[in-house]
Amino acid sequence: MDLAQGVQIVSFALLSLMMIAAALGVVLLTNIVYSAFLLGGVFISIAGLYILLNADFVAAAQVLIYVGAVNVLILFAIMLVNKREDFTPLSSAGLRKGATALVCAGLFVLLSTMVLATPWSASTASVPTTESSIVRIGQHFFTDFLLPFELASVLLLIAMVGAIILARREYLPEVLQTPNVQQQVLTLPERPRELVPAVSDSSTLTSTPGDRNK
Amino acid sequence: MNSGIDLQEIFIESLMDLGIPPGAAKAIWMPLPMFLMIIGATVGVLVTVWLERKISAAAQQRIGPEYMGPFGVLAPVADGMKLVFKEDILPAQSDRLLFTLGPVLVVIPVFLSYLIVPFGQNLVITDIGTGIFLWVALSSIAPIGLLMAGYSSNNKYSLLGGLRAAAQSISYEIPLSLSVLAIVMMSNSLSTIDIVQQQSGYGILGWNIWRQPFGLIVFWICALAECERLPFDLPEAEEEIVAGYQTEYSGMKFALFYLSSYVNLVLSALLFSVLYLGGWNFPIPIDLLASLLGVSETDPWLQIITASLGIIMTILKAYFLVFLAVLLRWTVPRVRIDQLLDLGWKFLLPVSLANLLLTAALKLVFPFAFGG
16 A cells, blocks of 8 residues: 555545534534534535545535535525524424434435445446546536536526526516505514614703703 | 756656655655745735835835835734734633634635646646636635634624625625636636646737736736725725624734735735736747747756746736735725625626627637637
């Protein structure tokens, strides 16, 4: 076993350990902010595993999209929603937990059969490691995976155009003003703030002009 | 094509001649360029801080630092020493673990991005296939550190600053990536070496600055926004939110934020010079000069001159851009948060998309000039 192989094995062990520990932390910790930060750790560990598999482009894309966009948006949502709620025990918790366990067990069985059924040894021999992974991905995108690739890109383009139109309000028609409909007042889930008048104002408000002359 | 000096090969070969096995020789070589690059980046920050002080003084008709060393060059060193010896304060109600982890998460990706900055044909830590995409990916990790710092400080100004930083960083990442993508499309490669190679050959006329006039402006605006430089320094706007996510930080942790912002500025300037200003190329092709003077391409001293000229050119171009950034900082007022997001989403994003389409069309029509 030479140096490169040793480094690979050690980093694989470290990354797997990191990923499993972080994923358990995401599920088990009660503080949702910690869970969100640990989710970033899970994504980065997965990117590390991709690098070990010689898929450097996929690893960079994983970091860019999952850590840089998805995880930041999750954190954003958590920090903008200023709601601290204690966890209340639900009614019929046993049934819910049973259903969850059933779904999880089903997923586990499905994935295990997939792992056992896939002929893993065939793929390692045919893949040349010298070629850049970008070239291979590009070739697959424009030959046998053309339709899914084009569908996904059109979907993303539609989403982006939609976002731009939503942001540029002038393209949208003005909301029709119907005077009879009572508008629901939206409030932030914060505690109401008492208005504290400034000191100079309070003296004029509370005291009559006659008091001041005393 | 003559590739110039390859220090790595020479070093490893000379170690192997001493009887060290090739694996160990490579392992001995690997930390050397990394260490050198970290030192270089830190020195670059000191120079940038000094430039910032001197140029801001000139912009305001002051003298600036004068007595700390010749022309005050030791002022940034004094700054650094002060920060190192300052007390490290943990706010009472803060989240200690996240408070410590925040600055670390901001600094590491910035230094890691120096992996791909080339100073010559072989003067780069690694020429990986992902290249410039690695920088885009790594720079997207920093907002998590900023959010972490803002949240854990338990201070409303910090949280506001962290949220602003994350919003700004996400918004400007997209036009930045699109303008980089236009360059990548022309050079048919993500590798920074290939991007510079594609611009070499015709001297200053071959640089991407002529082929990507819109991409260049979009890239520089987005790079300034990513570095939180003054037209876009909302995350730490002093007049509104004290110092943003840095409010509660002191000592070495604050120094890490300070360091990362300047390292990021130098890095952006270096990558700008790689992407648009021909990297290590001299404005007049050196091959042409050498053939005019009748010097052979394989001449050892010509190769040494070429290599050192390459390093000097890269750094000169980068510092020209740093100078522009500093000048912008001291002459341009800060934008508001709505103006910032408007500029990012409604102006830069459509412009960079149009630039990408235009580049693709030009590449199809004029393949000789746009790297068909």
